[in-house]
Amino acid sequence: MTQPQGGLRGWSAARRGRLSRLRLTSLRLRLVVVFGAVALTAAVSASGIAYWLNREAVLTRTQGAVLRDFEQEMQNRAGSLPEHPSQDELQHTAGQMANSSQRFSVLLVGEDADGKTVFGNSGGLNGFALEDVPESLRTAVNRQQDVTDGNKSPYHLYWQRVVTHGTPYLVAGTKVIGGGPTGYMRKSLEPEAKDLNSLAWSLGIATGLALIGAALLAQAAGTTVLKPVHRLGVAARELGEGRFDTRLQVSGTDELADLSRTFNRAAESLEKRVADMAARDDASRRFVADMSHELRTPLTAITAVTEVLEEELDAESGSIDPMIEPAVRLVVSETRRLNNLVENLMEVTRFDAGTARLVLDDVDVADQITHCIDARAWLDAVDLDAERGIHALLDPRRLDVILANLIGNALKHGGSPVRVSVSAADDAVVISVRDHGPGIPEEVLPHVFDRFYKASASRPRSEGSGLGLSIALENAHIHGGEITAANSPEGGAVFTLRLPRGVLEEPDQDGEEADGTVRSVPSGRPAQPGPSAQPVQSVQSGKDKGEVS
Structure with a gap:
């Protein structure tokens, strides 16, 4: 990818x-x-x-x-x-x-x-x-003429x-x-x-020789002057490509030497700043990863308790005092939301750290979309237009995450019915998710995939984590694909997912592809939704026409 x-x-x-x-x-x-x-x-x-x-x-x-x-x-x-x-x-x-x-x-x-x-x-x-x-x-x-004294x-x-x-x-x-x-x-x-013609020819030859001599002198001067400039250009390109340890050899006391010294000082300062920023970024990622990991243990216990409380709320015995029932329901809802947020944070941390990996399988795209909709009880709200038999080499779990976020986002912030259509080209499969809402404001469109972006400051809190569309986009990128957001001329927002179909290769004896990508054995059935594909709470995208979380 x-x-x-x-x-x-x-x-x-x-x-x-x-x-x-x-x-x-x-x-x-x-x-x-x-x-x-x-x-x-x-x-x-x-x-x-x-x-x-x-x-x-x-x-x-x-x-x-x-x-x-x-x-x-x-x-x-x-x-x-x-x-x-x-x-x-x-x-x-x-x-x-x-x-x-x-x-x-x-x-x-x-x-x-x-x-x-x-x-x-x-x-x-x-x-x-x-x-x-x-x-x-x-x-x-x-x-x-007249004769005069002169x-x-x-x-x-x-x-x-x-x-x-x-x-x-x-x-x-x-x-x-x-x-x-x-x-x-x-x-x-x-x-x-x-004689004058011979002189003119001689002077012309002398002029030609002077011109040739000047060209050779200019070439020599150009080599002397431009070689440091060329080295400076090469060093600048290397610096721009991320090799911050690039330095120029300085010799002499002229202006080019001063320029080389200035470049070295700037490169040294930039290397130090980048190192400091990388260290702070790594520290931030470790903090988020450690915090998410440490939160999972108490959240597991809290989740178990909330499940018991939820069962008691649904029971007909009425064992929970009606006075505290709203508080219990709030605890159950917020615990589920916190659990989803922790899962999403861990997924984002894996993307940032570059440790996210694909487990590729031969996927029937229509079957995968059908399973995603069925698993979340969205059959009545989603209109699927997809022919069976469109196969692609994808990671089923990550595809499920993408579909759950896009379809759930359309149902929650757009308008029913949501139409999902699939088309295939020679080298790609295109999945389009369209709702029938009022569309996305133009000023919000460039930010719909930003993390925690909210279009309205008056509504800073929402049920979702604000990471759903960002995670969906990262999952598309890891496949080598892309997701775009736009407004349909007929009304509503359209999210278009484009993924490469890939080529299914026979695995070697270690169960790995030739390029090192881990691949599961084809099962012929859609994958079950993974922990990052939790339905409604984790797909907040901001397609609500005034808020993006």
């Missing part, structure tokens, strides 16, 4: 462990991601700054050298041309200028003596042409970087001071672009 519950607890603990490991993995992942993001940001920023600085340095150095060379060639060679040069002169001078140390293409534009625009370039017909010069650059080159020349050298057919170029232009041709220069920047 307890194995499925233990399995469920084990499954829950394993599931919690997996979820905790997932959380730790997630925390580790977040740590790696944070380290990686910081490293990536730093590496990208550093690489971007380095690339930008190197790019500007390379381009500025190349550009400065080319422009200085071009400007010098314009002054020395183009400046020596006549004001109206011919096309051949322009072509020859452009070729000479292109042979400078920087090796750029040259285009010279001028007017001949007839006022016609002539061109000369360093590459022949397919060389550098005026169409290759951006319009904005041509406009700036031909714009004449501006000594009406024309300046202008340059612009352009990309043609995927190739970067530096294009520059200027006019000869004092009259002469206009010169344009084009220098390919492809070597510099390749």
